[in-house]
Amino acid sequence: MTDTDPTEEEAPDGLLGWCLVANVAQETASGEGGLDIRRGTKHFSAGTLLWIPPVRWDPGHGRWRAVGRHRGDGRRYVNMVVRADHLENFRVKGVYSEGLVRGLNGYRHDPAAPRTLQNPWTRERAQSWADARNDLREPVFVDDRPYALPRVSVPNPPPAEIQVDGETLHLAHYGPRGARYSRTPPPVEWTPEP
Structure with missing residues (x-):
């Protein structure tokens, strides 16, 4: 700007x-x-x-x-x-x-x-x-620990999935203290068949 x-x-x-x-x-x-x-x-x-x-x-x-x-x-x-x-x-x-x-x-x-x-x-x-x-970037936490090496940050708002070192991380929570990612994919919502 x-x-x-x-x-x-x-x-x-x-x-x-x-x-x-x-x-x-x-x-x-x-x-x-x-x-x-x-x-x-x-x-x-x-x-x-x-x-x-x-x-x-x-x-x-x-x-x-x-x-x-x-x-x-x-x-x-x-x-x-x-x-x-x-x-x-x-x-x-x-x-x-x-x-x-x-x-x-x-x-x-x-x-x-x-x-x-x-x-x-x-x-x-x-x-x-x-x-x-x-140009703020959000810190990334994986399984509630800061992702240390290499230091990873994501844009605001964060994407639902990111690739880090060949590993797919899934957004679990996003709040004022940064983006929380998990190695576990989010649960799939079950819908009954008609």
């Missing part, structure tokens, strides 16, 4: 930097087994634009720091840690707002330089992250 914003050479006046952005997914799964489905997240409505600064610290596997307008107070930018799988439609956008710069900088914001991003993305790096996140 490419962005339609101007390139570095043709950057418009007022551009303060580039940033990776994404929208909060329409439906997010949480709770035990991912069975609690809700619109958006606790802090952000579905479709909210979130600005994702470059990673300075790791808040946990599959979680990223994001800046956006809170569900309850849509005027201010707030910093939150969100699950990466609750985000969709990754792309690159230009930063023009001093308020957004303050949110992206966080505790490193320098009031003497309110228009300076402390840890900026390059446009190319942000675009490569966006492309990688938009």
